[in-house]
Amino acid sequence: MFAALAGWLRRQQIPCSEDAAIAPHLYFRIGGTVRLLVSPESGAQRLAVLQKLAAAPGVPWLVIGGGSNIAFSDGLTRAVVVLAPAAAPATGPRLEADGQALQVDGGMRNQPFLAWCAANGAGGLEFLSGIPGTLGGAAAVNAGAFGRSIADVLLGADIVDEQGNVRAVDAGHFAFRYRDSSFKLGRGAVLALRLRVTPADEAQIAGKARENLEYRLRRHPPYRLASAGCFFKNPLAAGVKTSAGKLIEECGLKETAVGDLAVAAEHANFLLNRGRGTFADLQRLEEKIRAAVAARCGIVLEREVIYVSEDGVKY
Ligand SMILES: Cc1cc2nc3c(=O)[nH]c(=O)nc-3n(C[C@H](O)[C@H](O)[C@H](O)COP(=O)(O)OP(=O)(O)OC[C@H]3O[C@@H](n4cnc5c(N)ncnc54)[C@H](O)[C@@H]3O)c2cc1C
Structure with missing residues (x-):
């Protein structure tokens, strides 16, 4: 089904690539390959792709904007990923x-x-x-x-x-x-x-x-470092919004690392990919932080950043 879609996209002259690396499109730089990556060049192409996908039952697909709040699994994600049109929209605001x-x-x-x-x-x-x-x-x-x-x-x-x-x-x-x-x-x-x-x-x-x-x-790490912004949502503690970063810092976890994934020194709710961080590393660091905060504060942190499974499901 992906090959048939790729053929249709090529006939429509809509740029796409099969088994494409997704990390270069993500601020976090975490993810393996996706079965089909579509890069519409205009709003009209984007709409044509979305309508084609909606009419293709059983094909997992998702759209990505800037890719600044999302990480993909390390392996092959069997899904179609539609990027935001590269060119400035024909009509501005x-x-x-x-x-x-x-x-x-x-x-x-x-x-x-x-x-x-x-x-x-x-x-x-x-x-x-x-x-x-x-x-x-x-x-x-x-x-x-x-x-x-x-x-x-x-x-x-x-x-x-x-x-x-x-x-x-x-x-x-x-x-x-x-x-x-x-x-x-x-x-x-x-x-x-x-x-x-x-x-x-x-x-x-x-x-x-x-x-x-x-x-x-x-207050935040430099923008050139790979992250997805604040990783956990700020939780409610006794009904009061509390800083997740402060709770993580109080656990002494600043600069804690798993592989190439590390808690930022500047702000403990930013997890940084220092270069070769994987999705598996990220999940291990996430669990380590969640367990430490739960043990110390009795609060279970909820992830803000979106994950995409190998079936193309966001969670
Ligand atoms: C350094 C840094 C600082 C950040 N600071 C903040 C902050 O202060 N506050 C904050 O809220 N966030 C922050 N973020 C997180 C992120 O930038 C925001 O959540 C941003 O709004 C996500 O937009 P995006 O286009 O990159 O979405 P993506 O990461 O591409 O996608 C996020 C979700 O939106 C969906 N989506 C994307 N485009 C569309 C569309 N057109 N239609 C429907 N669904 C769509 C995707 O499928 C996915 O579910 C930060 C991230 C970084 C890297």
């Missing part, structure tokens, strides 16, 4: 007439998007400053920082559902929770988002975005 909302393609990267927001006086999204990835990915995981997240600003979206139907949905369709939505482990795809914005001037927006980025640069 569009501010609505009243200046209170905008539309943006789900494949757009957060940082160029924020630069556009500043230049166009669209404020209120500066919490995205320094969060890698795409807006579609940010919506799927309800990304956030500084006490705000996508759930606070998403008004609606155009999606492709699992049956291949293109639909306009409202924010309720995402069933947002802390770093979670119905898309995080689901299979549909977000094509475009409609976001609430607050009119502001360019200097104010750019200044806030820079301030947020500088805060992160002071």
